Amino acid sequence: MEISVIWFVGLCSVLIGNGVEVEASHHIYRNLHSLQSKQLYRTSYHFQPPKNWMNDILIHVFAGPMYYKGVYHLFYQYNPYAAVFGYIAHSVSADLVNWVHLDPAMYPNEAYDILGCWSGSVTIFPGNKPVILYTGIDAKNHEVQNLAVAKNLSDPLLREWVKWPQSPIMTPINGIDPNNYRDPTTAWQGPDGKWRVVIGSHRKHRGMAILYQSKDFVHWTQYQHPLHSSGKTGMWECPDFFPVSLNSTNGVDNSMNNPSVKHVLKASFNSHDYYIVGTYMPNKDKYIPDSDFMDNDLDLRYDYGKFYASKTSFDSKKNRRILWGWINESHSVTDDNNKGWSGLQSIPRSVWLARSGMQLVQWPIKEIETLRVNQADVEVSFEFQKLEDAEFIDPSWVDPQLLCSKRRASIRGTLGPFGLLVLASKDLKEQTAIFFRIFNNHNRYVVLMCSDQSRSSQCQEVDKTTYGAFLDVDPRHEKISLRSLVF
Template sequence: MTAVSAPTREAFRPAMHYASKDTWLNDPNGLIFHDGTYHLYYQNNPFGNVWGNMSWGHATSTDLLDWTEQPVAIACDEVEDIFSGSIVHDAGNTSGFGTEYTSPLVAVYTSAYKGSSQHAGIQAQSLAFSTDGGYTWTKHDGNPVLNRNSPEFRDPKVFRYNSPNEAYWVMVAVEAQDHTVVLYRSHDLKTWDYLSSFGPANATGGVWECPDLFPLPLDGNEDQLKWVLTVNLNPGGPNSGSSGQYFVGHFDGVTFTSETTVTDGMQDPLRLSEYQWLDWGRDYYAAVSFNDAPDGRRLMIAWMNNWQYSSAIPTSPWRSPMSLVREVSLVTVNGQPRLSQVAVWEKEGSPTSTVAYEELDVDGILPLDGGAAVQLIDVRFVPGSAEEFGLIVRGNGAKGTRIGIRPGDGLIHVDRTASGNTAFHESFASMDTAPLQSEDGTYSLRIFVDHCSVEVFAQDGQVTLTELIFPAPDSVSVSAYATGGSATVPSLELTSLA
């Protein structure tokens, strides 16, 4: 293991991504937009930078880019750890937690009961409420409100469902070891009735966690509304370790039915590439969406780390960032409904500088001006005779993080084997691939580069790869490259963001 000094570790602190000041974080929780503010809660150890003492940390933003860390929202105690969950605005005060003048926010979270509890060893669903807009929380005296006497029943995502005849709350949770999503409904958030189950299906190489269920119009057509069920799993991802998958289908208020299932029951390792993945990279996990996002937008964020090496990444005093927020939509690809993801990047007035190139011919390694530690890269490639072509970012000579396309294999990859510090864990150095086809003979990439990460959005977000990297602070060069022949770059923009 390579020792890294504290100043170098702190140099990895992201400029574009949220990370806590000096503690550990993992799964995003309780995402909601309320009274003009986005609230990001998350699994947090308030007392250190490794997993433990699970509580809900809290950060707020008005633009999804600049986040302000708030005090711990819901703290663990001698009876329970506070595991993942969600928050709803109970506008009609169905729970009775509100006042004459204020409708409450209600957190539905997993109580992971400790040995001192009468429910020791059990995971069950509990409530807390806030009447000051999500800054202070009171635990419900009647917790837990839903108990299956299971040690692996967790991660409730709750939303309001409006049927033709009635409206009610729907909870989507998991029996993690059974690879099963379980659905319940309630009229008051306190009493829950079982609706149905889904799974096992597609990827089951690890426990299922952090589900979500939401509607999206297909190709923007509101008359073709479909439902998307997301399920994260650890391990069992397409490139090893933790990851997230999704299913597209129908939800009638009781049952979710998938139309994109490839394999029922247990996972077929030979068919991993056929499953629908939220992200093909190693570092995009526990993705969930915001409730009540304005203008009907479906906005998601994920933990940017991997359980294989999460506690070993060389950062201090903080550990683990979040991904950028993504707006997701549903589009038709080769006759099938697929998610498309676009990073939310709407920051106006930011000081930036852009270096632009047109009609570059690339054969070998072509160093470029305009490299930076934090930048946005927009590039288009037209393959020629090259077997592989792409970019080397956060580079130093021929070393760096290589983002390459092999048109003959129909693949894009992120190679971080020479990305900087990779020796801190045996599982970190990797070459991670995803299927990718050209569109009218062209490949388009949007790449967000930060002090400790790259997020790649290919072909308008139809394929994404998210990866942590730990390069030397002075490794900031960018090069285009082609091997086994030449390729053309019709356009390339390198925009410095910090």
């Protein structure tokens, strides 16, 4: 029997279940009245500065997220005067939900960063001493790596930072393009006591993470080989390298390395954030991935929507690893100027290694649930009774995003579409469809998830890309669940 279930949550969401016998259980947490008083299009779930510009497509969101003396810190690209590039701003929080915006931590004023203080990462030395490595663009328009240290370690807000006078401490050599040399990672210590850090680059048609070593964090030596490289990618922006536990959902410090962990290498390219899982051998400074970037059509990504230039950090307070990413939106410059701001951060997510050891699991941090008193938080799960009715998947359907574009929410299948229409207008002319389809693939089932933004706005200048991904879910033994955080 085919059924269509429509379920309204104010004007927030519609539940769709076309062509499938489905039992849906849901929990709704909502109070949308407070939205009416907010500035147009601003969100409450996502971090963003009070006004003006935050980041652009070419750079990493943060000089670093970190936890220090009971306070969470975010350092990010910001212009306090307009919707264009400016300083590295600084905000702090006790709970990762409510933020206090401080004065900018750094701004371009030295020969080695006069054309911009750009992306980087925070490393915390033994003794709880934080330092920042960041990319500066010097007077020659070359990208170089610089160091800044906290001026007053007794200040939990770390409001003042001092640039290291001997900066730059790393410069492009050995044929490295000075325009493709940026975004140092959080550093880690090897068993020999030396610090390691990698920098994103591109050389001889290979994206790469250039490896450096240092005894004192000031004098760095480029290692003879990159930590890893690939001839199938372009420039690696905003690389990230960190361990994940094989036996626990807890996060681990960046310097942890033993048989109980694997290592994740992430790079931003092709407008997406890709990652691989593998084994790091510190004695040889060699990284062996289980499968490499762009090896197949099921490459691992953090996210399949607008999400780029991400960074993780280890939260020592709660022993978890938290992932942030930049959402660049899709409004025109005129719209950005009219609304007075541009750019925001993703919802912070806890990340850990799946039990399979092959990919990461992500989930919004627990603190986000405190916003359920004034925002929409919808959880839906689906169960199925006649999976054998699923249509067979065509072998040519290897691109999930293309498949979602061809089979939008308005096109009925045997098992699907079913999901939510988010922020749907009363007449359903404006909506964002988040839905699933199930296909039969020779005695196993393939679950496709789509986000159809073709009708998300009646404004023609807004990006209306449809995104899609195949899920590692077996509907014979698992429910298909969807959680949507709205605004």
